[in-house]
Amino acid sequence: MKINGPFVEKVLTSFIREELSKFNYKKAIVGLSGGLDSSVCAFLAIKALSPRNVIALILPYQKTFQQDVKDAQSVAKHLKIQWRIIDISPMVDAYFSKYPTENKISKGNKMARERMSILYDFSSREKAMVLGTSNKTELLLGYGTMHGDMACGINPLGDLYKTQIRQLGQHLGVPEKILKKTPSAGLWTGQTDEGELGLTYDEADKILFKLVDQMIPKKEVIGSGFKKETVEKIINLIKKSEFKRKMPPIPKISARTVGHDFLYPYDWDK
């Protein structure tokens, strides 16, 4: 699972540059949370495009995550990119004052989608492509909000596990403080990814690497020294979240159908 930092940097920055140019964008926009993934994404973006072509939006809810806002600001300042803080509380609160809920997940999803909505609005205002920040661990475990933080134009980080993102971050010079930060989706105070998933990223990544990359059967993965319950939990999370990784199914009733046999490349004529 070790990655070569300089080579991965080269491939991913070229990818960002080439995809933006194919779709006629000069600028990229990224939602900075103050966490590792979005910081790494911003570091890659400035190397790919130069700081003046990267815009960061910091999108906090209320005053609950002041430290994250400060960390995100420090990344933006360090990278010398344009940044802006937009408080999403008025929009989110307006909705929940009408349709109240105590469900933390519902609230978190609403916030993630509010951020998406603002990122896409600024994408259009600034003619900047939205860069995704979902890593391979989150994508496989389904630990992301559909049409929320999972929404993007391109996702440069999607084939790197969380622990590999940390390696890349180290290579790119992401500040130590952010590299060491406990990963959190920032859905509520005290929430941590590992706490919510009931797994450490270190363990999850090792198991996912065996199951997904090396295609080792479940039995053998358990046999190689991982707890049966943990491996089963991971497999279950992958299964349960397949819908998040696919376009929604369309009932095929015609000769040629979108998603079934109308098959064109994404980079069609680019």
Added chain:
Amino acid sequence: MKIGIAQISPYLGNLKRNFELHLDYIEKSRKKKADLLIFPELSLTGYMLKDLVEEVALNPKNNPYFKKLKVLSREISFILGFVEEKEKGLFYNSAAFFSGGKILHIHRKVFLPTSGMFEEGKFFAQGKNLKTFDTPFSKIGMMICREFLHYGASYLLFAGGAEVMIILSAAPGRGVSEERFETSRMWELMGETISRFSTAFLIYCNRVGFEDGVVFAGGSFICDPWGKLVTQAAYFDKDFIFQDIDLNDIRRARKRWTYKRDDKPEIILEALKRIIREHED
């Protein structure tokens, strides 16, 4: 003999732009006095075509681009990859060798990878032969990408008397633990092995660039008839390299290493027939 390798990134599904790209490389190679210029697999169309296959397909007999390319080949020989509509509605992943104002040979890909990330069998008809052909330089055999990883394909060209084997490739890279894609080594290993044990020159031309997130790995190379990798293009980046090769090296290598002289295709053929009969259901 001077070989040029065009390690390009074609425009996906855009014949006109790719044709212009080819003209540019052909002209530059002509100025460099290259004898033979090699483009990668599907260089005229891009790789990840899917349903675009039929839109970019052309028939070499009546295609205007090919007409112009034939004229250009009076001054320099070149090999390119394209989608061939050999018969109406049958589309092949093909490679054409242009020389002396004509197409000397078209190879149609026999081994179409269709698993995991590859879907060629879904969109292309399967070629039926791997054969060598005479050129003003030498007897040459061509393979397209995955074919080279099926060592039976190289053997057919060896048995057919190939002195130079040329592989057009669109090979994606995978594995990032080193300063290049881990899969690049797979092609080099095969190149060193096949050239050495065929006592033939071997030229591998891969493409670069991204298509739908797939990263083509570059790293084109030439091996001499002793299996030595004599030149290599950049990994991952676009590149355009030239290399002089001495075709007399084939004779030198074959005098010393007599694999060609001692080959027994008739015994291999009979053994293969028996194997196939025995394995019939």
